[in-house]
Amino acid sequence: MGKGCIVIGAAMLDIVMEIDKIPKSGTDVYAKGQTMMVGGCAYNVADILKHFGTNYTLFAPVGTGMYADFIRKELERAGHKSPICSADSDNGYCLCMVEEDGERTFLTVPGIECHFKREWFEELDVENYDSVYVSGYELEGDGGEAILDFLEAHRELTVYYAPGPRITYISEEKAKRMYALHPVLHLNELEAVTSTGEEEIAKASEKLYGWTGNTVLITLGKEGVHLLEDGEYRMVSSKKAEVVDTIGAGDSHIGTVIAMRTAGYEFVEAVRMANCISAKVVSVKGPVLTTEEFEEGRKNNE
Template identity: 80%
Template sequence: MGKGCIVIGAAMLDIVMEIDQIPKSGTDVYAKGQSMMVGGCAYNVADILKHFGVNYTLFAPIGTGMYADFIRKELKKAGHESPVHCEDSDNGYCLCMVEADGERTFLTVPGIECHFQEEWFSALPVDSYDSVYVSGYELEGEGGDAILNFLESNQELTVYYAPGPRITYIDPEKSKRMYALHPVMHLNELEAVTSTNTDDITQAAEMLSKSTGNTVLITLGKQGVHLFEKGIHTLVPSKQATVVDTIGAGDSHIGAVIAMRTMGNSFPEAIAMANRISAKVVSVKGPVITTEEFEDAKQD
């Protein structure tokens, strides 16, 4: 049994709008529905770790302002707290436009979560954890160096790295430093092929693994997950899901993988469970699931 995970990244306000399709430039469309909730990759990952009962710290800065106040209140309601509080700016928000087929498009207004500072990490009891999750959004921001400095000073931690859609925008020097930490990489098919300039998933997995010297997980939607571990390619199939929206699918997936690995499971076992959890997440509105939905997914 592992000790637990430090979840580095963002807690943001998600404003989810349901629309028929993404509007073309200059047009005017009505939204069919709108809801507001806490999201952000780190928050979504932490919520899954909480469901599994795994030790974690949500290391996401909470600022000062309208969005931060909403986030602080919602975190408390959901049983989360962050040790990082800042006076000098507000949290960001994300407008998530969900089309009729469940596809989502994000418009992100960044806030305090892009400005990680080195001194925030000093109060963290690192000895209580053996793994750390990092999202690409925060690495890309100007606080990315502070995150990398922390990781480089604590190389005993297993790094789980989800670069997300920003993978091709992250400064190559930062990517190089991250890869030198031998992270387990978790990304989707589009992110894998665009970052390696190949259309072949097998080749993409091998190229990424060569950069990191570690395991690579490429999510393939309803087909499952392509796992490349110790020179072996495996497809871990997924169950069919009814897609309401895909917000938080990748975050819940990596969260479940980390939880299962912390509990001593192999990567194929961890991914099989993660596939069930993320299938449940895409079948509900927004990025988080209830305890009841979580228990259902585990039994499936």
């Protein structure tokens, strides 16, 4: 059994707009609906860990401003608390445009979550944890140096790294420092292909494994998950889902993997459960699940 996870990243305001399809340049379209909620990769991961009863700390800065005020209230309402409160700047927000088929496109306005500071980490009691989650969005920003310094100072922690769509924007120096920490790598098919230049998933995962020397998980949507562990390939099939939107699917997946691994399960078992939980997430609006929805997703693995 593991101790728990430090979840490093962002809590942001998500503005979700439902549209028929992404508009072309110069056009004018109506949204069919709009919802405001707290999102951000770290927040979504933390919410899954909370559902599983995993020990965690949401290490996501809450700043000063109208977005931060909204986020602070919603964190409290949802039972989360971040140890980082800063007067430096406001939190960022993300415009999530969801098309009819459920596919999502993000337009992100960065905020304080991109400016991590070394002194923030001084308050962490690392003894209470044995793993850490890191998102690529925060690594890319100028605060990425502080995050990497912390990880390099605590190599005893198992790193779960989800670079996300910013994987090709992260500097080579930062990427090399991260890969030298031998993280468990979690990314989707597009991210794997664009970052490695390999069209075949098996070859892409081999190259990624060569960089990290650790387990590689590549999500393939309805096809399942390609798992490379100790030189062995596995395809873990996914659960069928009625897709409402895909916001938070990847976050819920890696969050479940972390929770299951912390509870002592092997990677294959962890990925099977993660496929069920993420299938439930894409079947509802937004990136988070109610307790009832979470339990429904978990029962699909039985």
